Amino acid sequence: MRLELRGITKRFGALVANDHIDLVVEPGEIHSLLGENGAGKSTLMNVLYGLYTADEGQILLDDEVQRFDGPGDAMAAGIGMVHQHFMLVPVFTVAENVMLGHESTRAGGVLDLDSAREVVREISARFGFHVDPDALVEDLPVGVQQRVEIIKALSRNADVLVLDEPTAVLTPQETDELMGIMRQLRDEGVAIVFITHKLREVRAVADRITVIRHGRVVGEASPTATDAELASLMVGRAVELTVHKETPRLGDNALEVRDLVVTSPDGQPLVDGVSFTVRGGEVLVVAGVQGNGQTELTEALLGLHESARGSIRLDGHEIVGRSVRRILDAGVGFVPEDRTEDGLVAEFTIAENLILNRTDGPPFVRGGSLQLDARDDFAREKVAEFDVRTQGIDVPVGRLSGGNQQKVVLARELSRDLRLLVAAQPTRGVDVGSIEFIHKRIVATRDAGIPVVVVSTELDEAVALADRIMVMYRGKVVGIVPSTTPRDVLGLMMAGIAPETEGEAA
Amino acid sequence: MSGQTPGREPENPLDQALESVDAAAEPGLAEELEQERAREREAAVEETGVRWADAFRRIVSGGWVVSVGAIVLAVLVGSIMIVFTDERVQETAGYFFARPGDMLAAAADAVGGAYSALFRGSVYNYQADTLTLAIRPLTQTLTNAGPLVAAGLGVALAFRAGLFNIGGQGQILMAAAGAGWVGFGLTGVPFPLHLLLALVAGILAGALWAGIAGILKARTGAHEVIVTIMLNYVAFYLISYLLATPGLLQAPGSANPQTPRTQESAILPRLVGERFPLHWGFVLSLLAVVLVWWLLNRSSIGFSFRAVGENPKAARVAGIDVPRTTVSVMLVAGALVGLAGVQQVLGTITTGFGSDIDAGIGFDAITVALLGRSNPWGVLGAGILFGGFKAGGSAMQAGEGIPIEIVLVVQSLIVLFIAAPPLVRAIFRLPQPVTRQRRGTPPVRSTATTTEGQA
Numbered sequence: 034m035r036l037e038l039r040g041i042t043k044r045f046g047a048l049v050a051n052d053h054i055d056l057v058v059e060p061g062e063i064h065s066l067l068g069e070n071g072a073g074k075s076t077l078m079n080v081l082y083g084l085y086t087a088d089e090g091q092i093l094l095d096d097e098v099q100r101f102d103g104p105g106d107a108m109a110a111g112i113g114m115v116h117q118h119f120m121l122v123p124v125f126t127v128a129e130n131v132m133l134g135h136e137s138t139r140a141g142g143v144l145d146l147d148s149a150r151e152v153v154r155e156i157s158a159r160f161g162f163h164v165d166p167d168a169l170v171e172d173l174p175v176g177v178q179q180r181v182e183i184i185k186a187l188s189r190n191a192d193v194l195v196l197d198e199p200t201a202v203l204t205p206q207e208t209d210e211l212m213g214i215m216r217q218l219r220d221e222g223v224a225i226v227f228i229t230h231k232l233r234e235v236r237a238v239a240d241r242i243t244v245i246r247h248g249r250v251v252g253e254a255s256p257t258a259t260d261a262e263l264a265s266l267m268v269g270r271a272v273e274l275t276v277h278k279e280t281p282r283l284g285d286n287a288l289e290v291r292d293l294v295v296t297s298p299d300g301q302p303l304v305d306g307v308s309f310t311v312r313g314g315e316v317l318v319v320a321g322v323q324g325n326g327q328t329e330l331t332e333a334l335l336g337l338h339e340s341a342r343g344s345i346r347l348d349g350h351e352i353v354g355r356s357v358r359r360i361l362d363a364g365v366g367f368v369p370e371d372r373t374e375d376g377l378v379a380e381f382t383i384a385e386n387l388i389l390n391r392t393d394g395p396p397f398v399r400g401g402s403l404q405l406d407a408r409d410d411f412a413r414e415k416v417a418e419f420d421v422r423t424q425g426i427d428v429p430v431g432r433l434s435g436g437n438q439q440k441v442v443l444a445r446e447l448s449r450d451l452r453l454l455v456a457a458q459p460t461r462g463v464d465v466g467s468i469e470f471i472h473k474r475i476v477a478t479r480d481a482g483i484p485v486v487v488v489s490t491e492l493d494e495a496v497a498l499a500d501r502i503m504v505m506y507r508g509k510v511v512g513i514v515p516s517t518t519p520r521d522v523l524g525l526m527m528a529g530i531a532p533e534t535e536g537e538a539a
Numbered sequence: 540m541s542g543q544t545p546g547r548e549p550e551n552p553l554d555q556a557l558e559s560v561d562a563a564a565e566p567g568l569a570e571e572l573e574q575e576r577a578r579e580r581e582a583a584v585e586e587t588g589v590r591w592a593d594a595f596r597r598i599v600s601g602g603w604v605v606s607v608g609a610i611v612l613a614v615l616v617g618s619i620m621i622v623f624t625d626e627r628v629q630e631t632a633g634y635f636f637a638r639p640g641d642m643l644a645a646a647a648d649a650v651g652g653a654y655s656a657l658f659r660g661s662v663y664n665y666q667a668d669t670l671t672l673a674i675r676p677l678t679q680t681l682t683n684a685g686p687l688v689a690a691g692l693g694v695a696l697a698f699r700a701g702l703f704n705i706g707g708q709g710q711i712l713m714a715a716a717g718a719g720w721v722g723f724g725l726t727g728v729p730f731p732l733h734l735l736l737a738l739v740a741g742i743l744a745g746a747l748w749a750g751i752a753g754i755l756k757a758r759t760g761a762h763e764v765i766v767t768i769m770l771n772y773v774a775f776y777l778i779s780y781l782l783a784t785p786g787l788l789q790a791p792g793s794a795n796p797q798t799p800r801t802q803e804s805a806i807l808p809r810l811v812g813e814r815f816p817l818h819w820g821f822v823l824s825l826l827a828v829v830l831v832w833w834l835l836n837r838s839s840i841g842f843s844f845r846a847v848g849e850n851p852k853a854a855r856v857a858g859i860d861v862p863r864t865t866v867s868v869m870l871v872a873g874a875l876v877g878l879a880g881v882q883q884v885l886g887t888i889t890t891g892f893g894s895d896i897d898a899g900i901g902f903d904a905i906t907v908a909l910l911g912r913s914n915p916w917g918v919l920g921a922g923i924l925f926g927g928f929k930a931g932g933s934a935m936q937a938g939e940g941i942p943i944e945i946v947l948v949v950q951s952l953i954v955l956f957i958a959a960p961p962l963v964r965a966i967f968r969l970p971q972p973v974t975r976q977r978r979g980t981p982p983v984r985s986t987a988t989t990t991e992g993q994a
Contacts, residue, residue: 337856358858369856378850389846390857398839405837 034095034111034192035059036081036224041090043076050076052248053090058193058224063215065227065239067267069464073248074228075117078195081226082114083107094193113186117198119178123171128153130170131185152188160217176207183214194218195226200234206322212238230267230464232260233493268466276472276497284313284482286348288334288453293343293353295329303329305508306343311453311484316475318499318516319488321527326508327488328370331457334486335367336360347453361390364452366478368442368459370488372435376442379431383423384412386430387445411448419444420470436467443474454478457488472498492523606910606917608963609956610924617949618650621941625649652939657946660934661927671814676930678810678817682887684926685821686711686879686900691907691918692824692831693749693875697763698913699835700868701848706752706767707901709774710745710873714880715896716778716788717744719798722805722885733804738881745877746870748774753869757862763869771901779894790891798891807886820882824922827875832915834871844868876904906950909957925950 036058043051050073058064068074079085081092083101092099094110101107104114121130132149139145153166162180170178179199186194196215200208215225215238229235235242235256242254244266252266264272288311295304304326311317319327333341336357345353352360361367369375377386388397388408396407412426419440423433430441439459446454456475460468475498479485489495495502499516506529514522514532522532622628628649631642659666661680667673690707697704718741725733752766781788782796790799807818835841846854847864855861883896907925911917932946956963963969 335856356858356860357855358860361858367856374850375852375856378846378853380849381846385842389853390859392839392842393858401838401840403837403839403842 034224035093036112036193036226037093037096038077038081039091039093041077041080041087041092043073043080043085044088049248051080051087054245054248054250056243056250058226060192060224061219061222062240063219063225063227063238065229065235065242066245067229067232067235067242067254067263068245069230069267069466072245072267074245075197076248077245078114078197078226078228081107081195082112108189108191111190111192112195113183113189113191113193114195115179115182115186115197115199119182121170121178121181124169126167126169127164127173127181127184128166130181131166131188135189153184156184156187160214162214174207176203176210179203179207179211180214183218187218191223193224193226195228197228198230199227200229200231208234232263232267232465235263236260264465272465272469276476278476279480281312281315281479281500282482283315286313286452286482286484287311288484288486289344289346290334291344291346293330293333293341293345295326295333295338295342296340302508304333304341307505307508307510309503309510309513311486313482313484314479315500316479316485316487316498317513318495318502319486319505320492320495320499320502320523321490321505321511323490325505327490327505328457329508330505331367331370331455331486331488334360334453334455335365358393361449362393364450366446366449366451366454366456368439368446368454368456370457370461372438372442373431377430377438380429382427383416383421383430383433383441384408384426386441387412387415387426387448389445391445391449415444415448419474434464435462436464439463439471440467443471447474447478451478451483454483454485456485458490459487460489460491460494492520495523496520603912603917604967604969605960605963606912606921606957608967608969609910609953612956612963612966613949613952614654616952617945618654620945620948621649621653622646624942624945649939653935653941653945656935656938656941657928657931659931659938661931675815676934678815679930680923680927681821682816682818682926683929684923685818685824685886686882687903687907687925688821688824688919688922689827689882690876690879690900690904691911691922692827692915693745693872693877693879694904694908695911695913695915695918696831696835696844696875697868697872698908699848700844700864701851702753702756702865702868702872703764704749704752704767704869704872704876705764705905706749706770706873707876707879707904708897709767709771709901710748710876711880711883711897711901712774712778712894713748714741714745714877715884715892716781717741717877718805718881719801719884719892720788722801723799723891725805726802728804730804733802734807734885737801737805737885741881741884742874742877745880746874749869749873749876750866753866756869757865775894782894795893797893800891801885801889805885806889807882816887818882818886820886823878823882825919827878828915828919831875831918835915840867876901879904906953910953 036056038054038056041051041054042049054073054077056064056066056077066074066077076085080087083103083106086102092101099106099110101110107114122133125133128146128149131153132144132146137145137148150166153164156162157164157166162184164177164180164184170181173181183194199211203211212234215227219225219240227235227239236258239256242256242258242263243250244252244254244263246267246269251269254263254266261272290310291308293304293307294302297303307326307330309317319330321327329338332338334345336352336355336359341353343353344351347363347365350363352363352365355363373379378389381389385408388411392398392403397404397411409426415421416423416426421433421437421440421444423437430438433441443459454475459471459475463471475485475487479500487498489498496516501513502516502518502523503513504511504523504526506527511526511529512531514526518532526532625645627645628642631638631645635642660676662677664673664676667675690711693710694704694707718737721733721737721740725736728736748770749767752763752770755761755766756763778788779796782798783789785791788798790797807820809815810817810819810821833841835845843854843859843864844867846857846859847861847868851861854864879900880897883898883900884892888896903925907918907921910921910924911919928946928950932943935941935946936943
């Protein structure tokens with residue numbers, strides 16, 4: 034089915050979220066919609082899905098004008114949507130989720146689960162999804178849950194499939210698998226709208242690319258365009274994608290981790306005998322597929338795991354067994370993996386978040402009393418220095434975009450007197466413009482002679498930032514290699530296969 | 540009381556837009572809208588005439604108007620209850636179609652009489668012969684408000700730290716027992732010292748009782764709602780036992796489960812003369828309001844309380860000891876609730892008390908905290924309002940023959956409406972709350988923002 038959007042305009046008061054957007058998606062085509070957070074991609078798709086009504090413009094399917102009053106109409110017309118945040122009932126099985134909303138029943142109102150199972154099996158077999166119809170959704174990995182969403186859409190005979198930031202939650206492997214699925218669907222004649230802000234994915238899978246900025250279509254690009262071209266189109270200015278850094282000047286100060294073990298409450302080793310050293314002035318990137326112990330490793334560095342055993346020495350002082358407060362005081366800066374969960378208090382203002390871990394003494398607390406003037410001056414200064422885009426320091430941090438939230442976390446941590454910086458996934462969910470900035474600040478910290486540990490699941494980032502790369506697999510270190518190591522070697526290491534030159538620096 | 544916003548168009552389309560944008564799905568857009576809105580607002584503020592409209596908007600979109608709206612709605616629904624329970628209205632309704640005026644007049648009479656009695660009983664009795672009698676109701680209201688405010692603060696503080704303190708009853712009982720025991724048991728100590736000791740004993744008892752729940756929560760994760768509820772029972776029956784056992788709390792030579800009188804040297808002095816019931820307890824509650832305000836908004840302890848309340852995980856990562864904070868919160872909350880029990884024993888009922896000394900304050904405190912939006916000043920207002928209801932309720936009953944239950948119905952309706960802000964907003968056509976931006980700070984913009992916008 035051919036989808037055409039003609040002159041779609043959607044206004045929210047004075048703000049034009051979509052400004053006369055034209056888009057054509059042919060059957061059997063993967064059409065990528067590229068744009069920054071807030072560019073209006075999701076608004077456009079919500080218009081298409083009947084969640085918003087367009088102020089102007091038309092939606093055409095096979096050249097027939099459609100009118101959607103809600104997702105039900107859109108679904109009936111053959112539009113399927115996989116949202117960024119899954120719309121699944123966790124305690125239902127796959128089959129139950131797939132039939133939810135259009136349940137077929139047998140006599141006496143009994144649910145016809147068998148037919149739903151059959152549908153799941155049939156679609157699953159056709160595309161090689163390997164999804165068990167009777168598995169509980171909550172037990173499934175994220176990547177498989179996403180397939181359930183796709184099955185849901187396909188089971189309603191979707192000819193147009195909208196994938197809204199589908200890779201945001203996926204590991205690199207799952208992303209590759211998803212791309213395979215997308216290609217397969219395309220070959221079956223499905224029209225796919227692929228919304229993303231990740232350039233690599235777009236170039237890998239898209240047949241056509243439409244770039245949206247500030248609610249307008251700013252151009253079409255071919256998949257052969259370079260990352261830099263796409264990025265500048267997206268952001269509206271030239272963007273530096275590579276990280277410039279000098280050769281490291283190593284200091285004598287160091288973080289030394291020896292035989293670190295972290296166990297889960299049920300006794301499973303999460304970090305299993307990890308040893309490494311990071312000298313002042315170098316960046317060690319901990320690479321690996323999500324969930325191989327990197328998160329627990331960084332948390333252990335901050336003293337968040339009471340089960341941590343082994344030795345972590347910072348500047349020669351043992352910090353295992355110390356309280357979080359004392360480790361912070363020892364000069365550990367920590368950028369947590371999930372900033373909204375662990376890094377920020379969403380309801381607190383920017384100013385309050387900027388002093389979140391600094392309320393134990395001067396300059397922000399004197400005699401048990403908060404020093405509001407000092408806090409606000411500091412906040413204004415940091416908002417300017419870190420280019421946090423906000424109306425004011427009194428805005429609750431939860432109102433900021435992901436990139437700006439991350440800048441707040443970074444501003445807080447980097448403005449302390451650091452002896453070590455630990456940054457877990459510092460650019461996850463962050464727009465391209467902010468990534469550039471965050472990378473620069475991390476490199477600046479390294480150049481100030483501070484040891485830096487960065488966790489990243491994205492190989493691009495790992496290679497760009499690292500002086501050395503440590504790959505983890507199932508809680509163990511596969512190897513520590515220079516950042517010049519070929520990608521395919523790193524890829525194998527992430528699958529647990531050690532390189533031949535193993536232990537080069539370990 | 541209509542939701543019209545003077546000056547500007549009643550409903551800002553941007554507000555609606557912002558509300559309809561799913562911030563989770565599209566944070567960037569929500570942010571853009573927010574900024575657009577703020578720009579628009581700034582522009583509006585620059586015209587002096589519109590300044591008031593803007594101020595009004597901010598108030599209206601906050602929670603306060605909802606509180607007031609809830610009270611208005613409750614009073615309206617209360618009127619209907621009064622009309623239906625009034626005997627004359629029922630009589631005249633029998634011949635409504637012959638002479639409808641009779642019933643309408645009777646209904647107006649009943650409602651007017653009821654609420655004027657409420658006013659006379661709680662604020663100013665304009666029918667009284669002397670000024671003393673005329674302003675006595677107000678002092679009664681404030682006397683009632685004292686413990687309500689203190690206990691309300693205890694609940695509100697816990698709320699702000701993410702803890703639901705249902706244990707007001709138990710904490711008041713233990714505080715009353717502590718203060719009472721020192722108040723009547725300790726002899727030969729001169730006035731201010733004896734009072735001080737009794738105060739401290741009561742407050743400590745309340746704090747410790749709540750602290751049990753805090754420790755259990757911190758150490759074992761036991762949910763504070765269950766623990767505090769069960770501690771209410773434990774306290775109630777424990778006190779009942781102590782009151783019935785000679786040599787413990789029971790007055791010597793008495794068969795009633797009641798304590799001896801509080802000694803003169805431990806009684807809170809009257810505030811405005813012996814003819815008025817108002818005692819220094821109310822002043823203590825006022826001080827507590829200021830203290831809690833400072834604690835929550837200006838102190839580093841309160842900062843960690845709030846951080847733990849809003850996001851305990853982030854608080855932990857920020858080096859805040861969450862279990863210890865939990866215990867501290869409960870101790871402070873219990874001390875505040877204890878202050879309510881202390882006022883009961885050392886100020887209001889000094890002739891010896893029984894196990895009903897909490898007088899429902901422990902649970903009313905939850906309502907007061909909710910109505911006051913867990914803000915110290917709001918709690919003060921809500922406490923005074925409820926004190927007024929208590930004082931005026933008896934006047935309604937005595938003067939107009941309105942069942943006391945109706946007053947309680949009105950109170951309960953307030954809570955109901957408070958608990959459903961969208962309902963109140965819908966009825967009064969108030970705008971949705973869109974921003975929690977505070978006043979007083981000029982907007983900060985980094986240099987890049989003004990031109991290029993979102994990058």
